Amino acid sequence: MKSQPFLIPPPKMRFSTPQTTPTYGYISVVIPTLLAKGGQLYSGRGLPLVQPRQIHSSNGFLQLNLSVQVGEFTVDWLTLSRRSYNGEFPGPTWCIKAGDVVNLTLTNKLQKPDFVSKHNNLQFPNHTNIHTHGLHISGLRPHDNVFVNVTPENGQYHYNYPIVSDHPAGTYWYHPHLHGSVDFQTNSGMSGMIIVEDPTDSTTPQHLLDASCPGKCEHDVQLIFQSLLFYTGRGFASAQQSMHDRLFT
Template sequence: MSRIKRVLIVVVSIVTVVAIALGGLLLWLWSGSQVSTVGKESFDNELAIPPLARSSIDKDGTRVFDLRMQAGEKQFKKGQRTSTWGFNGDYLGPTLRAERGEKVRVRIRNGLREASTVHWHGMHLPAKMDGGPHQTVAAGADWSPQWTVDQPAATLWYHPHPHGATEEHVRRGLAGMFILDDDRSARSALPKRYGVDDLPVIVQDVKFDGADFDHGHRMMQNVGFLGDRTMVNGTLSPHREVADGLIRLRLLNASMARTYFFGFSDDRPFALVGTDGGLLERPASLRRIQLSPGERAEVVVRMRPGERTVLRSFSQDNYSDSWQQRFGGGDDSFDVLQLRAADRLRPSSEVPVRLGELEVPDGKDAVRARHFELRRSGINGRSMAMDRVDEVVTRGTTETWTVRNANGMPHNFHVHDVQFRVLEVNGQAPPPELRGPKDTVFLPNDTTMKLAMRFDGPSDPDTPYMYHCHLLHHEDEGMMGQFVVVEKGQRAGSPADGSGTPPAEHHHAS
């Protein structure tokens, strides 16, 4: 009996030590996972404004841009040079700008040592020009997609989309803004002088290991990479001097996994005037707006002479349980950008009462409903396969897509080629920030959204578009599917997988 007692004492002691160690580890992970830069930023760096890309006009009227993917170095911190990638420079890329109805061509040169792609996020264009994983540009090669701009004025962006490597390529710095204009936006009284009262705000979270980027995934962070500070347009701790009464901010969440909850440090209201795909019908007065990776929002804020305010990302409480909240970044907060108003400001017109007319369908003429279950392991139980067509849609039809996340963690959902209307969120009418044209939506755990979208082609049975989670680690893991647009009754073709393997299955359009 004494021997048994001694064994039991040893066992209990070991279990107790292990439990204390595990508890200590969890406490350390828990306390070390919350990040805040509120009140800690010096804002001593002038905000960089990406230059407008130069373009030329061909004899047939096509507007031609040139982009080169290249490696470089950039000083984010004084005296420290960080290895980076960029378009036409060391980090990020120029802002492309075109008008509705224009034909555009982008001559892309891959100056990197590995293959990549350039995807036009939010753009309506032929599948072969989309820049998804099927349009790979080899190292040293060229690609010249061309299309006619056929959608309203909007804030779009471009970034790489190589299958399995999107997170790595974006984190190195390959991204830029693509602004579309139209007649309505030209006549609008909204601020529109680029870099003056109309500012691009490309927000990314980063972490440094010495001079280099540290993009390791920490334990428990199943959303992907989360940094410990933010930068805007490649500028750490940025400020911007402004001299106008109204300032338009084109917010772009270009982070890999982090969702932001934007507002201002003094809790001032702002006018939401545009979402992913363009202007709202009417402005919405808000104090907060949540943007997950890939989402955009155009907001207008009023400034008064001599004042300062900080664009801030506040903590969030809608991720899931407290575990996901902490390790998914929901508890984090950041001071992102300081606006400094001049002592005398140019007067600005009031934000118009009416802004635009939505061109996204209301779902009343939908011919088919589809359902998508989001899980980290895949969508509708299947991980991405380059040679498999998951959905076939008929050109010229409207459909409703119901997307559900019950995976216990945050996800979002992006559809290539189309802008859609959010019809319902958990069976209710969407809030004001989801009533404009969208191509990406945030779905916290236990969220179901019903979306209406129209597929106006052109048809291409052999070249698919993507739908996927835009948390890039999830996308790279296979949380993505493919659809083709075909004529009525046409079969899906054979999308390439890079190895000549035929597709695993075929579908018919209904």
């Protein structure tokens, strides 16, 4: 008998929490993983391995334009509408070097009206901002300030991130951080990777240069795990209902 996709997850299931796996690499995939008790895997065929769009710095600068907008993606038989960066899942990967300057313009193309509730409750699904994890940068404006509020219908903010010259190479990430909708927008698919590349001078051992980016990227794999299909309990659909989200599916 041909197996059929399930509409409701089996009982006692848990979803992987949104996290980034800091591997060496640049290939990225969003995997809505469903794990049953005992580690048995439940899912359909899922998404193929997808390489995110990579944006590389040039001559010491990275110029970025991110648009917060509704995008669609399909997992097997199910098409979902989600808030996204540039309609991409996951968001584009920023590839930078120590000493670079990142200039980011964030434009909010979501629509009014927005849902407003009490402080510390779920609210503001269509207001946004952006926050980085791992970069050694200031928390003041116009840098990584989580109190910036980019309003719907083409609100805009220009961020500036000077990367220190001795910044550690590594895999980092970014996501929205507006109080009231942080978890909601991140679980919607609004996140992406930041790669601070290894220096190519004598400070990096040759055996690493021979097996990793920026020269040998074919050996590198980058993974983003997100609970995009978390519909049980206090999952994504519950948050959509609480905020009367017009994208509720």
